Every structure is written in C-alpha cells, then in structure tokens.
Amino acid sequence: MVKRATVIGAGIIGVCCASYLQRAGFTVEILDPEPPGTMCSYGNAGGICPGSCIPIAGPGMLRKLPGWLMDKEGPLHIRMAYLPALLPWLLRFLAAGRVAEVRRISRAMRALHAPTFACYEPLLGAAGSTDLLAKRGQLFVYETADGPSYDQFGLSLRREAGVKVEILDEGALRDLEPALAPIFRSAVFLPEQGQCANPGRLVASLAQAFERNGGTIHRSRVHGVRMVGGQPGALDTDTGQRPVENLVIAAGAWSAPLARQLGCKVPLETERGYHAMVAGADTGLRTQTIWAERKFVAAPMEEGIRFAGTVELAGLDAPPNMRRADLLLRQGRRMLRHIPDGAVGKWMGHRPSTPDSLPVISASPHHQNVFFAFGHGHMGLIGGSVTGRLIADLATGGKPIIDPAPYRVDRFH
Numbered sequence: 001m002v003k004r005a006t007v008i009g010a011g012i013i014g015v016c017c018a019s020y021l022q023r024a025g026f027t028v029e030i031l032d033p034e035p036p037g038t039m040c041s042y043g044n045a046g047g048i049c050p051g052s053c054i055p056i057a058g059p060g061m062l063r064k065l066p067g068w069l070m071d072k073e074g075p076l077h078i079r080m081a082y083l084p085a086l087l088p089w090l091l092r093f094l095a096a097g098r099v100a101e102v103r104r105i106s107r108a109m110r111a112l113h114a115p116t117f118a119c120y121e122p123l124l125g126a127a128g129s130t131d132l133l134a135k136r137g138q139l140f141v142y143e144t145a146d147g148p149s150y151d152q153f154g155l156s157l158r159r160e161a162g163v164k165v166e167i168l169d170e171g172a173l174r175d176l177e178p179a180l181a182p183i184f185r186s187a188v189f190l191p192e193q194g195q196c197a198n199p200g201r202l203v204a205s206l207a208q209a210f211e212r213n214g215g216t217i218h219r220s221r222v223h224g225v226r227m228v229g230g231q232p233g234a235l236d237t238d239t240g241q242r243p244v245e246n247l248v249i250a251a252g253a254w255s256a257p258l259a260r261q262l263g264c265k266v267p268l269e270t271e272r273g274y275h276a277m278v279a280g281a282d283t284g285l286r287t288q289t290i291w292a293e294r295k296f297v298a299a300p301m302e303e304g305i306r307f308a309g310t311v312e313l314a315g316l317d318a319p320p321n322m323r324r325a326d327l328l329l330r331q332g333r334r335m336l337r338h339i340p341d342g343a344v345g346k347w348m349g350h351r352p353s354t355p356d357s358l359p360v361i362s363a364s365p366h367h368q369n370v371f372f373a374f375g376h377g378h379m380g381l382i383g384g385s386v387t388g389r390l391i392a393d394l395a396t397g398g399k400p401i402i403d404p405a406p407y408r409v410d411r412f413h
C-alpha cells in the first residue's frame with residue numbers, strides 16, 4: 001500500500017524532506033502559505049560547505065559579548081525589550097560554548113555536513129539545476145597578517161575533522177581573489193567548500209521537480225494538529241482540515257509551537273539575519289568570502305553581489321531594522337575594489353536556531369508517525385540535503401545515512 005506523508009514548510013528543509021520521502025516511495029504533499037524557498041531559504045549567503053563544523057557559541061563568548069553589544073557596527077544586536085523572553089535560550093547558548101561541548105557539537109556538525117554534496121547531487125540532477133552548486137572553496141579574510149593565528153581553536157577543530165585548510169599570506173590572497181580591496185593581509189582558504197549562486201532558485205527548482213514527480217504543494221498555513229486514536233490524524237489549516245498519515249514538521253523558525261502541540265518542547269529562537277544586494281554587479285569576486293573580524297559574507301550571486309550576515313535577537317514579530325542591511329552594504333563596499341552601480345535590495349530572514357547550533361532531525365518519541373526537521377540556524381542550506389535523506393531513512397526504518405542521536409528532539413531535557 002502506498003504510504004502518504006505531509007510536510008509542513010516549503011523552505012530548503014521541507015523541500016529536501018519531501019523530495020527524499022518521494023524517492024523512498026511516499027506520496028507526499030507540502031503545506032505552506034508562501035511559495036517554496038521564499039522565507040529564510042531565500043536570501044542567505046549560499047554557502048554549501050561540507051567542512052562547516054564550528055558551532056556558533058564558542059569559548060570566551062561571554063567575554064566578547066559586551067564589546068559586541070556596545071558596538072553599533074558589530075555583528076550582534078539584541079533588542080533590550082526582548083531580553084527577558086530571550087534569557088533562557090541565551091543561557092543555554094552560552095553553556096553550549098564550553099570547550100567540551102563545542103568539541104561534541106563540532107563532531108555532530110561535521111557528520112551532518114560532510115555528505116551534503118552527495119545528497120544534493122541526485123536532487124539537483126533530477127531538477128536540471130546542477131549549475132546551482134559550485135565547488136569553489138570558501139575564504140575567510142583578515143585585516144592583519146597574523147589574523148588566522150587568533151583562531152587556532154577553530155582551525156584545530158577543522159583539521160581534526162579532516163577538513164582541508166590552507167593559510168594564505170597577502171600575496172597568495174591577491175593571486176586567488178584580485179577583486180578584494182587591498183585592506184586584507186591574510187586569509188584561510190577552505191578549498192573543499194561549495195556555494196550556490198541563487199538559494200531561492202535552488203529551492204524553487206527542487207520544488208518543481210518534486211511536483212513533476214507527482215508531489216503536491218498546497219498554499220495553506222497549519223494552525224493545529226488533531227489527534228485521532230492518540231496519533232495525529234488531521235491538520236487544521238486556513239484552507240480547511242487535511243488528513244495526515246505521516247507528518248514532518250519543517251516550518252523553520254515557526255516550528256516550536258507545532259512541536260509543542262505534539263508533546264516536544266524545543267528551545268528555538270530566531271537569529272534574524274540581513275542582506276544587502278547590489279543587483280547586476282559583477283565585482284570579479286568568485287569565491288564566497290567572509291570578513292573574519294566583522295563576521296559577514298560577500299557572496300557572488302547570479303543576480304549581483306550579496307553582503308549577508310549579522311545576528312539580531314528580537315523575536316519573530318518585531319519589524320525588520322533595515323539599518324542592519326545598510327551597515328552590511330557600507331562594510332561590504334570596503335571589501336571589494338570595485339562595485340558597479342546597481343539597485344540595492346535589502347532583506348531580513350529568520351534563522352531557526354537552537355542554542356547548541358545543531359538542528360532537530362528526529363522521529364517523535366511520542367508518535368510513530370511524526371518527524372521533526374528544523375532548527376538549522378546558520379547552516380540550513382548546508383544541512384538541507386542530508387536532513388531530507390535522514391528523515392526518509394527514519395520514516396522508512398532504513399539504515400540511517402548518519403547516526404541520528406546528536407539531533408534528537410528530546411536532547412534538551
């Protein structure tokens with residue numbers, strides 16, 4: 001008998017889960033009030049990096065926090081009115097920065113990210129979008145000649161994980177990326193990383209392939225879950241009630257209330273991030289480049305140059321503060337020798353973040369037909385393909401592609 005699955009959310013995570021469930025033989029529908037790939041998965045920096053294994057919380061963060069918060073141009077901003085609501089998550093976040101925790105989390109990040117290309121390639125091939133994954137490496141650039149030496153811990157984590165790391169001096173950096181302004185004196189180059197020149201188009205093309213293969217996408221917002229015989233049996237949506245057989249919660253930063261209805265309390269915050277994009281601008285930059293001291297990315301996209309990053313902790317409901325995007329543009333203009341004129345687009349997205357930088361990819365401990373796939377924070381594009389594969393493995397009872405234990409939904413208790 002054909003099995004059915006319903007996926008809530010059409011971001012990169014939901015669409016990858018739906019695609020892999022479909023490949024595993026399920027008849028799948030996706031529910032989302034928005035078109036696929038138009039929320040957080042739209043405006044990100046496009047990094048698809050198997051060697052990303054540095055948790056967001058790290059040792060010494062508590063010491064750096066006041067300086068960042070005082071610096072209006074710094075990479076982190078907390079809206080003070082939101083602090084009381086944020087505090088429990090923030091305390092867990094700081095606790096995740098202890099050295100032993102960072103090592104554990106780093107290993108789990110590497111396990112999830114290492115097969116990202118292998119899990120994207122079949123999906124991209126079927127979608128006719130292999131051009132959207134370029135294996136060009138990733139650069140971290142520093143304003144001082146000894147910049148990389150200040151990040152010995154991060155470099156050692158990468159090396160221990162088997163990630164190839166090259167340290168570049170000013171000359172080697174100039175040879176690799178002549179488009180960068182001559183303010184950078186050293187760099188770390190990770191040659192095995194990849195990038196996507198249009199994350200929105202990536203999700204849209206995977207969603208189209210999913211529909212061509214018989215999947216359906218309904219523009220519906222899910223409000224609640226109805227139990228039938230102790231298991232979720234139907235969903236209340238703004239377009240009516242829909243029966244469910246197997247259910248995947250992949251609603252990004254909006255997943256926690258749905259998980260809570262299903263008996264799982266997850267500390268999920270939104271780390272709001274911004275981008276400023278100069279349309280049509282060919283700056284000559286080829287590699288996704290992170291300004292290490294300022295913690296934002298210059299990402300060459302097919303539609304222009306995108307400066308993306310910053311973390312703003314202000315919840316899901318506060319209006320965007322586009323001054324954060326203006327700041328990215330100002331700093332971005334300093335990064336490159338030349339940026340041709342073009343219309344500037346500004347965007348804010350809700351990263352779905354757990355305090356330990358690891359997503360929830362898990363079967364429910366309470367209901368045999370429920371699965372969770374959310375909380376990918378800064379790395380959902382990287383983690384999307386493997387998450388989809390792992391959810392399909394859990395749903396079919398097949399051998400999981402990686403050990404699912406570090407991503408369990410009940411690890412927070």
Ligand SMILES: Cc1cc2nc3c(=O)[nH]c(=O)nc-3n(C[C@H](O)[C@H](O)[C@H](O)COP(=O)(O)OP(=O)(O)OC[C@H]3O[C@@H](n4cnc5c(N)ncnc54)[C@H](O)[C@@H]3O)c2cc1C
Pocket residue numbers: 008009010011012013014031032033034035037038039040041042043044045046047048220221222223250251252253254255272273274275308309310348349350351352374375376377378379380381382383
């Ligand atoms: C500035 C910035 C730069 C980034 N750079 C990178 C990068 O370089 N590499 C990387 O890997 N990651 C990056 N990220 C992170 C990445 O974008 C996210 O981790 C990823 O997009 C999360 O995907 P998602 O599918 O979980 O969420 P989303 O894309 O937000 O999708 C969730 C979907 O769920 C839907 N939904 C919500 N509630 C309901 C409901 N009740 N019913 C139905 N549908 C619902 C929403 O409408 C939405 O479409 C970046 C993020 C930001 C902000």
